[in-house]
Amino acid sequence: MTTVKAVSGSASEVASAKASPRERLLDAAAELFEREGVGVGTDALCRAAGVSKRSMYQLFDSKDAIIAAALERRARAVSAFLLPPPDAPGSPRERMLHVFRRLEEAAQDPGYCGCPHVSTLVELKDLGHPASVVALRYKAETLAFLRAEAERAGAADPELLARRLALVFDGAATRAGTGVDRLDGLALSTAAALIDAACAGR
Amino acid sequence: MTTVKAVSGSASEVASAKASPRERLLDAAAELFEREGVGVGTDALCRAAGVSKRSMYQLFDSKDAIIAAALERRARAVSAFLLPPPDAPGSPRERMLHVFRRLEEAAQDPGYCGCPHVSTLVELKDLGHPASVVALRYKAETLAFLRAEAERAGAADPELLARRLALVFDGAATRAGTGVDRLDGLALSTAAALIDAACAGR
Numbered sequence: 001m002t003t004v005k006a007v008s009g010s011a012s013e014v015a016s017a018k019a020s021p022r023e024r025l026l027d028a029a030a031e032l033f034e035r036e037g038v039g040v041g042t043d044a045l046c047r048a049a050g051v052s053k054r055s056m057y058q059l060f061d062s063k064d065a066i067i068a069a070a071l072e073r074r075a076r077a078v079s080a081f082l083l084p085p086p087d088a089p090g091s092p093r094e095r096m097l098h099v100f101r102r103l104e105e106a107a108q109d110p111g112y113c114g115c116p117h118v119s120t121l122v123e124l125k126d127l128g129h130p131a132s133v134v135a136l137r138y139k140a141e142t143l144a145f146l147r148a149e150a151e152r153a154g155a156a157d158p159e160l161l162a163r164r165l166a167l168v169f170d171g172a173a174t175r176a177g178t179g180v181d182r183l184d185g186l187a188l189s190t191a192a193a194l195i196d197a198a199c200a201g202r
Numbered sequence: 203m204t205t206v207k208a209v210s211g212s213a214s215e216v217a218s219a220k221a222s223p224r225e226r227l228l229d230a231a232a233e234l235f236e237r238e239g240v241g242v243g244t245d246a247l248c249r250a251a252g253v254s255k256r257s258m259y260q261l262f263d264s265k266d267a268i269i270a271a272a273l274e275r276r277a278r279a280v281s282a283f284l285l286p287p288p289d290a291p292g293s294p295r296e297r298m299l300h301v302f303r304r305l306e307e308a309a310q311d312p313g314y315c316g317c318p319h320v321s322t323l324v325e326l327k328d329l330g331h332p333a334s335v336v337a338l339r340y341k342a343e344t345l346a347f348l349r350a351e352a353e354r355a356g357a358a359d360p361e362l363l364a365r366r367l368a369l370v371f372d373g374a375a376t377r378a379g380t381g382v383d384r385l386d387g388l389a390l391s392t393a394a395a396l397i398d399a400a401c402a403g404r
Contacts, residue, residue, distance in 0.1 A: 035327070036327060037325065037327055039241055113327070114324070118324075118376055118380065119324055121380035121381070121382065122316070122320075122321055122324045122325065122376065122379075122380060123239065123324065123325055125237070125238060125239055125315070127381050136381075136382065139382050160388075160391070163383060163388055164388065164391075164392045164395070166373070166377070166382075166383070167369075167370055167373035167374050167377060167383075167388065167389065167392055168369055168370065168373055168392075169373065170372075170373040170376050170377055170382075171368070171369035171370055171371065171372040171373025171374070171376070172369050172373070174320055174324065174372050174373070174376055175368070175369060175372055177324075178320065178323035178324060179323070179329050179338075180323065180338065180341050180372075181365060181368070181369075186362075186365055186366065186369065187369065189362070189366075190366045190369055190370075190396070193366070193395075193396060193399045193400075194392070194395060194396070196399075197395045197398075197399050198395075
């Protein structure tokens with residue numbers, strides 16, 4: 001399941017000899033923060049990245065800056081995985097469901113940790129933190145994608161459908177990431193039911 | 203809005219002179235962990251509770267035990283707030299929607315922090331932690347309530363409807379608690395749409 005691997009990140013990618021110290025640090029940070037939380041110390045981070053603390057502080061002003069930069073890098077990979085390319089074929093309905101198919105696929109990975117944006121927001125509890133700003137920006141991006149497709153699909157209220165789908169996405173990612181539910185098609189079928197209810201008779 | 207207050211907890215309750223040191227510790231812990239995360243140190247906890255560290259360790263073996271006991275105490279208040287009493291009147295549909303009306307009400311509080319069970323699971327990232335066990339038990343309790351009502355409502359697949367509603371609940375609580383969305387009726391209308399789709403023609 002290569003697509004899921006690409007989203008989960010992996011230790012082998014981190015250890016890649018070609019990666020710069022900055023890239024190694026951000027990849028190790030993204031993986032460690034996601035698996036263990038943003039409270040992971042800088043010692044463990046430097047060890048995992050194979051980068052000295054001195055180098056780390058030459059590259060980043062603070063641990064907060066690392067959390068934000070690591071999430072930004074991770075977010076780009078997550079969005080590329082979740083959202084269909086702009087020129088990909090498929091009806092608006094199919095393009096919305098694509099997001100949930102990808103979520104279902106990712107959630108099958110035993111190492112799945114949920115949505116990194118949600119986890120970061122829950123853990124930091126500080127909307128002013130630079131990483132929270134990154135998380136909110138990517139959450140808004142996904143919502144905008146869903147709203148545009150809902151409009152193209154002819155939903156009675158595209159904004160409402162997009163926000164409903166975003167609820168389902170975050171609920172599903174969080175329940176799967178924390179081990180409360182295994183999904184097994186639940187997120188996909190819930191999204192489909194809401195899309196069909198919003199577009200009925202159109 | 204007294205019902206919301208009761209769920210949010212408050213400093214004045216914590217400082218109540220009649221409360222035992224154990225109760226003061228657990229109330230302060232629930233409030234601090236929810237607002238700032240389970241990483242809050244025992245010094246801050248003892249200060250907020252007005253209890254010495256020595257007394258704290260006479261009452262609890264470890265901080266992990268405090269996290270679990272505080273969540274258990276908080277969970278009972280949350281369940282009493284969210285779930286209708288067994289003998290309360292109302293159709294099964296209304297009883298399911300009651301949970302979402304309460305969630306909408308709680309989310310209007312500017313201090314709303316989301317579902318404490320979800321936050322605890324996201325922060326601890328350890329299903330074997332005693333507090334995670336508490337969180338999973340209460341999550342299962344809510345699901346069982348929804349499943350029983352979905353069955354009484356004549357849903358085509360009561361288990362599926364209950365799991366869908368649980369997704370919506372957790373997504374809504376998390377988005378409202380982290381400041382990503384303000385709800386304003388979104389959780390309630392989404393739940394109603396899913397209930398109506400599941401019970402159509404019955």
